[in-house]
Amino acid sequence: MTTARTALITGITGQDGSYLAEYLLSLGYRVVGLVRRSASENYWRINPIRHEIELIQADLLDQSSLDTAVRRIDPDEIYNLGAQSFVPTSWEQPILTAEFTGVGVTRLLEAIRKHNPSIRVYQASSSEMFGRVREIPQTELTPFHPRSPYGCAKAYAHFITVNYRESYGLHACCGILFNHESPRRGLEFVTRKITHAVAQIKHGLADELRLGNLDAKRDWGYAPDYVRAMHLMLQHDEPQDYVIATGETHSVREFVEVAFSEVGLAWEDYVKEDERFLRPAEVDLLVGDASKAREILGWVPSVSFRGLVKLMVEADLAWVAKQKAKRQRLP
Ligand code: NAP
Ligand code: G4F
Numbered sequence: 001m002t003t004a005r006t007a008l009i010t011g012i013t014g015q016d017g018s019y020l021a022e023y024l025l026s027l028g029y030r031v032v033g034l035v036r037r038s039a040s041e042n043y044w045r046i047n048p049i050r051h052e053i054e055l056i057q058a059d060l061l062d063q064s065s066l067d068t069a070v071r072r073i074d075p076d077e078i079y080n081l082g083a084q085s086f087v088p089t090s091w092e093q094p095i096l097t098a099e100f101t102g103v104g105v106t107r108l109l110e111a112i113r114k115h116n117p118s119i120r121v122y123q124a125s126s127s128e129m130f131g132r133v134r135e136i137p138q139t140e141l142t143p144f145h146p147r148s149p150y151g152c153a154k155a156y157a158h159f160i161t162v163n164y165r166e167s168y169g170l171h172a173c174c175g176i177l178f179n180h181e182s183p184r185r186g187l188e189f190v191t192r193k194i195t196h197a198v199a200q201i202k203h204g205l206a207d208e209l210r211l212g213n214l215d216a217k218r219d220w221g222y223a224p225d226y227v228r229a230m231h232l233m234l235q236h237d238e239p240q241d242y243v244i245a246t247g248e249t250h251s252v253r254e255f256v257e258v259a260f261s262e263v264g265l266a267w268e269d270y271v272k273e274d275e276r277f278l279r280p281a282e283v284d285l286l287v288g289d290a291s292k293a294r295e296i297l298g299w300v301p302s303v304s305f306r307g308l309v310k311l312m313v314e315a316d317l318a319w320v321a322k323q324k325a326k327r328q329r330l331p
Contacts, residue, residue: 006030008073010060010108011081012053015184016124018045020079020227025052027231032073034058034082045184060104063111070111070119077234079122080108083154086188087128090150091280102153102160109164109172117170120234123161125174126154127219127245127286137289140176140241147281158241165239173233175226178245178288181308182223183315190252191220191312194259199316201270202263203324209270212277214253217285221246222303222311232297245288246301258306262313 007024011017012033021031033046036059043050056073058065060082070078083101084090090097105123112119130138131147146152158174165172185192190211200206221244229244260267293299303311 004028004030005077006032006073006075007077007079008032008034008069008075009079009081010034011083011124012046012055013042014081014085015045015182015186015223016180016227016230017079017081018049018184019182019224020081020230021046021053022049023224023227023231025049030054032056032075034069036060060100060107063107066107066111067115070108070115074116075119077120077122078108078112079124079230080105081124083124084150086186087148087150088279090148090153094149097149098153098156100153101150102156105157106160109160109170112170113164113168117168120171120239121161121173122230122234123157123172123174125158125161125176125241126151127176127178127243127288128283129155129158129176130286131283133283133285136285137245137247137287138243139289140243140292147283148279151283162241171234171239173236173239174241175230175233176241176243176288177226177229178219178221178243178286180221180223180226181312183312183319184223185312191255191309192316194256195309195312195316196320197270198259198263198265198313199320201265202317203320205320205324207270208272209256210272210274210277211252211256212274212279213282214256214271214273215251215284216282217249217251217287219245219247219249219287220255220305220308221301222308225301225303229293229297229299232293232299236297240296242293242297243288243290244293244299245290246305247287247289248305249285249287250305255309258309259313262310263317
């Protein structure tokens with residue numbers, strides 16, 4: 001009988017962490033999630049699989065906790081998804097963002113290097129590193145020009161991971177993932193903010209949606225497709241970096257139009273532009289070329305832009321209806 005492979009996931013309570021945990025469980029992995037201590041647990045995304053996974057407390061800010069976690073679990077694979085991932089917060093808290101999202105990666109790599117350099121490691125790099133894009137579409141060879149403290153922290157994290165691969169021979173891969181969304185996306189990100197507001201408006205619980213830059217364009221994919229790519233990268237014998245994207249770009253305005261049309265409403269009647277949601281520097285356009293991932297890993301996305309908007313609107317309609325029913329039962 002062969003023993004199950006063990007995966008350690010940082011950021012397991014986040015959107016990607018929860019989908020990746022489910023996916024690895026379905027492949028027969030032992031899954032351990034690294035969680036930071038909190039007075040109030042935020043486990044809603046992993047509650048359905050809580051009995052199938054193990055959790056260990058550690059923090060990307062704390063070297064000794066990472067050393068202990070890596071030594072105790074001694075996994076075959078580590079997926080580093082933990083980060084301060086909301087771009088606007090990175091202007092409010094640039095140093096904390098650099099610590100979590102940038103230096104935290106070095107701490108984790110150090111723990112791996114010292115304990116067991118044969119552990120395979122995945123680093124969650126981001127298309128936000130391309131920022132003011134130097135070419136269209138963006139590939140693994142496109143130079144970075146980050147436009148936010150978050151993008152700068154991710155660029156550092158990316159290069160330190162490449163550096164540990166080249167300096168110490170770590171089996172480390174960076175997935176340069178373009179935006180990916182789902183019903184588990186945080187409510188502050190624009191896609192989920194839109195689909196949740198559409199559901200609230202449809203159910204009579206809100207009458208407007210305030211947004212920032214409607215002209216920004218993103219390459220939006222479906223999160224469960226993207227976690228498959230993370231796993232595929234670590235199975236390949238040669239560690240490399242890969243762009244993961246759909247190859248299509250759409251504006252925030254188009255996302256809004258499709259989302260409102262799903263429930264038969266005209267978006268112009270509800271959406272208000274609000275400068276509070278504009279950024280000090282914007283990433284105007286992202287569109288990725290995932291040819292390398294397709295050719296080497298056989299990875300292709302399975303959900304179209306319209307399919308993504310539709311499934312998110314449907315999920316939020318059901319969720320808001322449930323919340324509304326609960327509220328009506330209160331005395
Ligand atoms: P997310 O939902 O914001 O989840 C972030 C996770 O990081 C949460 O589990 C959070 O834990 C954890 N975390 C934050 N600070 C930590 C710390 N100091 N120590 C340990 N864990 C910490 O993000 P996501 O959308 O799943 O994205 C996963 C990763 O991919 C992130 O690194 C993100 O930057 C990157 N990425 C995302 C996208 C995208 O479109 N989603 C695209 C490219 C790259 P708590 O629950 O305790 O807050
Ligand atoms: O949904 P967003 O906040 O995502 P953003 O900034 O692209 O970052 C996400 O994707 C990155 C990959 O490129 C990840 F690395 C990162 O962790 C995160 O997951 O904003 C998307 C666009 C922006 O151009 C923003 O200006 O939507 C525009 N936008 C317009 N109105 C808004 C709003 N964004 C938010 N969050 N809220 C608005 O009201």
